[in-house]
Amino acid sequence: MKIGFIGLGIMGKPMVKNLLKAGHEILVFDIVQSHVDSVLEFGAKEASSPAEVAKECGLVITMLPNSPHVKTVVLGENGVLEGAKEGMILIDMSSIAPQASQEIAKACAEKRVKMLDAPVSGGEPKAVDGTLSIMVGGDKDLFERVKDILLTMGSSAVYCGKVGAGNTTKLANQVIVAANIAALSEALMLAKKSGVDPNLVFDAIQGGLAGSTVMNAKAPMMLSGNYQPGFKIDLHIKDLNNAIETGHTVGSPLPLTAAVMEMMINLRADGLGQEDHSAISKYYEKLTGSTIR
Numbered sequence: 001m002k003i004g005f006i007g008l009g010i011m012g013k014p015m016v017k018n019l020l021k022a023g024h025e026i027l028v029f030d031i032v033q034s035h036v037d038s039v040l041e042f043g044a045k046e047a048s049s050p051a052e053v054a055k056e057c058g059l060v061i062t063m064l065p066n067s068p069h070v071k072t073v074v075l076g077e078n079g080v081l082e083g084a085k086e087g088m089i090l091i092d093m094s095s096i097a098p099q100a101s102q103e104i105a106k107a108c109a110e111k112r113v114k115m116l117d118a119p120v121s122g123g124e125p126k127a128v129d130g131t132l133s134i135m136v137g138g139d140k141d142l143f144e145r146v147k148d149i150l151l152t153m154g155s156s157a158v159y160c161g162k163v164g165a166g167n168t169t170k171l172a173n174q175v176i177v178a179a180n181i182a183a184l185s186e187a188l189m190l191a192k193k194s195g196v197d198p199n200l201v202f203d204a205i206q207g208g209l210a211g212s213t214v215m216n217a218k219a220p221m222m223l224s225g226n227y228q229p230g231f232k233i234d235l236h237i238k239d240l241n242n243a244i245e246t247g248h249t250v251g252s253p254l255p256l257t258a259a260v261m262e263m264m265i266n267l268r269a270d271g272l273g274q275e276d277h278s279a280i281s282k283y284y285e286k287l288t289g290s291t292i293r
Contacts, residue, residue: 006050181280
């Protein structure tokens, strides 16, 4: 199947490669030429604009940083809707505000384009090995039609409800991940300051009730001082900001989320926004003058 893919960043590139491995013909667009070049060598073809991608493909996937980027690519000049034919399917796999997904879906419907919001969780490692968790909002029958394609990029694709439900689910995921990383950082620093080896604490508790996928992924990074991004602090700030704005809109308080976001903003002010979100541990290192590793 010929699929258009727009957005070839840290997540988009490996997702395209997995689609290519599955035998799909992929037409790509990105404003950064080096990103495009990195997938052309694997067999992707290049388009000159989002409109051209939509004109040539019956299914278009977008994987972009935030709501304004998706709106520009889909609704703007030379955007997806400018080139789209009636019946085209748009799957936005970006992590954006649910309200933005609903706004974009409404514009798509006016052009008789069908849309799903399908953000992902798992970061770059799971994008590379094709085991992302995909959360989908939109028409359920449409979801069933494209589920097999989604599963070339992920190990699970779960229908969550109407358009915007995918991104609401992703925001819930990001709230839980952020709070887990902050609690993990706090706990490992407690161990270190108490004279107990944090490595041994991790070994002792990872199989118990406190154990989690977050702990297994992030504790080794904190303990080794490796903060190469699988998911950047800057991007997590974006997600938590969307969560807080959504919470304000629907009347759901998010005090823990706000506290962790302030930690991340402090780290960004220290020039750490491009590091992995496991670098929340550096916030506690800054407060205590000690290192976890």
